[in-house]
Amino acid sequence: MEPSSNGSFNLRRMRRKRVGLILAGVLFLATIFGIVVLVTLLVDVVLTSVPWLDGQFLGSLPSRNPGEAGIQSALVGSLWLMGLTALISVPLGVASALYLEEYAQDGWFLRLIQVNIANLAGVPSVVYGILGLALFVRFAALGNSLLSGALTLSLLILPIIIISTQEALRSIPSGIRESAYALGATRWQVIYSHVLPMAAPGIMTGVILALSRAIGETAPLILVGALTFVPFVPQGALDQFTALPIQIFNWTARPQDEFRGLAAAAIVVLMILLFTMNLTAILLRNYFEERRAGA
Amino acid sequence: MPTNESTEDAPRTPPPASAEEPSANGRPDASERPDTESSAAGGEAPTEPAMKPKLNINDLHFWYGDNHALQGITMDIQPHKVTALIGPSGCGKSTLLRCLNRMNELIQGTTLEGTILVDGQDIYAENTDPVMVRRRVGMVFQKPNPFPKTIYKNVAWGAEINGYTGDIDALVERSLRQAALWDEVKDRLHTNALDLSGGQQQRLCIARTLAVQPDVVLMDEPASALDPIATSKVEETITELKKDYTIVIVTHNMQQASRISDETAFLYMGRLIEMNPTDQLFTRPEKDRTEAYVTGRFG
Incomplete structure (x- = not known):
């Protein structure tokens, strides 16, 4: 079995093999580390939350008495925020991306915008909170309302939606565009009939991932004045509001142990919401891909 | 040589040529299609149509940025003929083709000078809408690229967006028949076009182009991505089509050019070296460079 050695090679077969095995082990540990930490966290949260998760918890307003407290106002607040944010950010983001990809002439101005959008995607969310406070709460006099919060979150996720939509648009083979133009289609006909439907799954995925980010945001909402105690x-x-992350933040800050259980229960609700959104993204994408294939 | 050459070419060309010529010559060319009549009335005084070119390219220059890709091309393309553009890679033949329906202006940073007339009308005139140009001058691309929709939708879409008022079902059938695809797909019109084979997809793309009823059909190496059987079907389709359309085809395949085209233009380094009837260009080229290319000594 030992390969013949003619002296010019020092094969060191065992050593090389050992290095390979050790590396594989290190990579495996790196993977496992993240998973173990996450699973521990999840199990801990779920176990802590179990005694508190019931219909009463979902359907009650917050209270100083842990036994009566619930997340109804936070849950409804978060759903409102998501709906409004989607209504504002999706049309704006998709329209911007369409303009940048399909209409804008290449040049320094376009590149400047592109670079800025990429940078904006990396701006800390608290900065958007400050902007929202100055622009929507004070200047536009919308107060610390759901609309202010949704507008702020929209600004926060617009760059993500624009970038992912642009990527979806770019992934469409140029042959589709060219052959549509070659049939005497106008730009809008090409976009409406071919580009948008083909990009839809990618756009959807980007939008839902962006909304998933928005639903967990706390800092900007605190700055635009989401309340921590909303008994309605x-x-x-234009109503005042609270949202799930803020409710969680509020409960974890309380001294009594029971509130920690409530916080855990709220975290589980938030995660289920997130999971549902991601599942919707996948289902929508599959639906569109199937429809593309079938018709 | 002259006697040899005619026997050499004889086995290649005759079936399509002899089948087509009586019908094509039976009527005057330009009055065959109503479109041509109306545009002739609008553009120029109606003349005797016999030799009036369908396309008239005059001193055409084209740049991609600083790259001077076409350097003064002048040529006439005759109606109801298949004109082949040949030449080595990068000689500008695809660029020239894409100038004929203003596809190149979809690429940013390109410049064009010179004129291209279709039936006497300048397609680059300021008041000419590129959308209308492309409706009259259709194009089939190198790679089959059907829309990811049904076969039916692929053919119907172009007509629908152009406001076709007739019976769409009939139009779809007619276009598919013209592209010699109808018999293969008539039972599966509402299935996805991407399930077709490559050759069928390319004929579907031809049908799709015909459905908007253009005058001129441009083809950019339509058979280069296909196997020999699919290629011969597409070639048959092309030969069949010249009754009704003027066809300009770019090809790398010189056998193909000699099989299907009536006229051939040889381009080299952005210039038109020679344009002549196909059998003449392949057997008695005027220029040495043409001869070197068609005999395979360079390129």
Whole structure:
């Protein structure tokens, strides 16, 4: 089995093999480390939350008495925020991306915008909170309302939506565009009939991932004045509000142990919400891909 | 040599040529299609149509940025003929083709000088809408690129967006028949076009182009991505089509050019070296460079 050695090679077969095995082990440990930490966290949170997770918890307003406290106002607040944020950011983001990709002439101005969008995606969310406070709460006099919060979150996720939409648009083979133009289509007909439908799954995925980021944001909402104690359910876009991350933040800050259980329960609700959103993204993408294939 | 050459070419060309010529010559060319009549009335005084070129390219220059890709091309393209553009890679033949329906202006940073007339109308005139140019001068691309929709939708879409008022079902059938695809797909019109084979997809792309009823059909190496059987089907389709359309085809394949085209233009380094009837260009080229290329000594 030992390969013949003619003297010019020092094969060191065992040593090389050992290095390979050690490396594989290190890589495996690196993977496992993250998973173990996450699973521990999840198990801990879920176990702590179990006694508190019930219909009463979902359907009650916050209270000083842990036994009566619930997340109804925070949950409804978060759902309102998501709805409004999606309504504002998706049309704006998709429209911007369409303009930048399909209409804008290449040049220094376009490149400047592109660089700025990429940078904006990396700006800390608290900075958007300050902007929201100055622009929407004070200047536009919207107060610390759901609309202010949604507008702020929209600014926060617009760069993500624009960039992912641009990527989706860029991934469409140029042959599709060219052959549509060659049939005498106008730019808008090409976009509407071919580019948008083909980019839709990518756009959806980007939008939902962006919204998933927005739903967990706390800092900007605190700055635009989301309340920590909201004993009512918001009825409209101009109402004051709280949201799940803020409710969680509030409960974890309390001294009593029971509130920690409540916080855990709220975390589980937030995660289920997130999971549902991501699942929707996947289902939507599959649906569009199937429709593309079938019709 | 002259006697040899005619026997050499005889086995290649005759079936399509003899089948087509009586019908093509039976009527005057330009009055065959209503489009041509109306545009002739609008553009120029109606003349005797016999030799009036369909396309008239005059001193055409084209730049990609600083790259001077076409350097003064002048040529006439005759109606109801297949004109082949040949030449080595990078000689500008695809660029020239894409100038004929203003596809190149979709690429940023390009410049064009010179004129291209279709039926006497300048397609680059300031008041000419590129969308209308492309509707009259259709294009089939190198890679089959059907829309990811049904076969039916692929053919119908172009007509629909151009406001076709007739019976779409009939149009789809007619276009698919013209592209020699109808019999293979008539039972699966509402299935995804991407399930077709490469050759079928390319004929679908031809049908799609025909459905908007252009005057001129440009083809950019339409068979280069296909196997020999699919290629011969596409070639048959092309030969069939010249009854109704003027066809300009770019090809790398000189056998293909000699099989299907009536006229051939040889381009080299952005210039038109020679344009002549195909059998003449392949057997008695005027220029040494043409001869070197068609005999395979360079390129």
